[in-house]
Amino acid sequence: MTDAPSLFAPRDEARAESGTTLMPKFDRDGLVTAIVQDAGSGEILMVAHMNAEALARTIATGEGWFWSRSRKAMWRKGESSGNTLAVRELRIDCDQDAVILKASIAGDGAACHTGYRSCFYRTVPVGAAPTPGLALSFDPAMPRPGAAHGH
Amino acid sequence: MTDAPSLFAPRDEARAESGTTLMPKFDRDGLVTAIVQDAGSGEILMVAHMNAEALARTIATGEGWFWSRSRKAMWRKGESSGNTLAVRELRIDCDQDAVILKASIAGDGAACHTGYRSCFYRTVPVGAAPTPGLALSFDPAMPRPGAAHGH
Numbered sequence: 001m002t003d004a005p006s007l008f009a010p011r012d013e014a015r016a017e018s019g020t021t022l023m024p025k026f027d028r029d030g031l032v033t034a035i036v037q038d039a040g041s042g043e044i045l046m047v048a049h050m051n052a053e054a055l056a057r058t059i060a061t062g063e064g065w066f067w068s069r070s071r072k073a074m075w076r077k078g079e080s081s082g083n084t085l086a087v088r089e090l091r092i093d094c095d096q097d098a099v100i101l102k103a104s105i106a107g108d109g110a111a112c113h114t115g116y117r118s119c120f121y122r123t124v125p126v127g128a129a130p131t132p133g134l135a136l137s138f139d140p141a142m143p144r145p146g147a148a149h150g151h
Numbered sequence: 152m153t154d155a156p157s158l159f160a161p162r163d164e165a166r167a168e169s170g171t172t173l174m175p176k177f178d179r180d181g182l183v184t185a186i187v188q189d190a191g192s193g194e195i196l197m198v199a200h201m202n203a204e205a206l207a208r209t210i211a212t213g214e215g216w217f218w219s220r221s222r223k224a225m226w227r228k229g230e231s232s233g234n235t236l237a238v239r240e241l242r243i244d245c246d247q248d249a250v251i252l253k254a255s256i257a258g259d260g261a262a263c264h265t266g267y268r269s270c271f272y273r274t275v276p277v278g279a280a281p282t283p284g285l286a287l288s289f290d291p292a293m294p295r296p297g298a299a300h301g302h
Contacts, residue, residue, distance in 0.1 A: 009283045017265055022275060022285040033184055033198055042193030047184055047249040060280040090277050092287065093270040094263055098198040100271055112245055114168055119244040120251055124173060126241050129211040132160045134173040136243065 045111035110146030196262035261297030
């Protein structure tokens with residue numbers, strides 16, 4: 001991989017939304033938001049971040065590469081669990097600061113490190129002002145294929 | 152609305168992922184990521200951010216409230232276009248720094264300010280290393296119900 005500045009075209013605000021040139025809008029930490037969506041069902045599996053190199057590797061390989069803000073390191077989804085991503089389609093939004101990976105997930109299919117299929121295994125009640133004790137509900141229908149091996 | 156610190160429970164890293172208490176992990180700008188997904192089709196419509204008050208208002212009202220990083224202001228989705236959100240389900244992820252609004256969108260149904268139904272109206276080619284001239288493709292099947300009035 002070459003230096004991040006040479007991987008993509010420079011930003012051109014006038015063309016970012018209406019044009020056909022990839023010119024990602026990295027934030028001050030050098031990241032864009034990346035959403036992983038099941039290519040078949042449309043279920044949102046996880047949200048993570050990509051720096052320029054992670055985005056470039058994802059484009060080049062069709063696998064899911066991300067940047068861990070907590071570990072300050074690149075990671076390939078599934079490198080430890082085997083639950084790698086096969087990107088079927090990659091989309092970018094209007095101002096080019098977020099991407100969707102429509103992907104199939106290998107292995108046991110758990111996208112979340114907790115073992116749940118999706119990281120979004122809890123719901124928030126809507127319709128009344130929140131209080132500090134607001135209770136979430138676990139989705140009883142959320143599969144947890146990775147529970148046995150605890151990744 | 153009261154001050155943000157009193158809206159939600161304080162963070163408790165040991166319980167954030169496995170517990171049933173809402174304790175959002177706001178970043179250093181005080182924001183979480185918010186994904187709007189069509190409640191019917193599962194299509195991802197837009198990605199935005201919420202501060203504590205936007206999240207609280209969304210929970211309280213069942214509409215979509217966000218924080219604009221560029222304008223540094225709260226906004227209610229649809230306040231100018233009429234394309235308000237009716238949140239059918241709100242989900243939060245494992246570490247509580249991202250939410251999904253499964254919503255129905257009113258008005259002409261354009262979630263993107265460009266007039267497209269979804270902000271993700273362009274695809275990125277996958278399978279070869281990117282170059283600075285990498286061309287995006289407009290999705291010819293993406294509806295643009297808001298094109299006529301240019302919001």
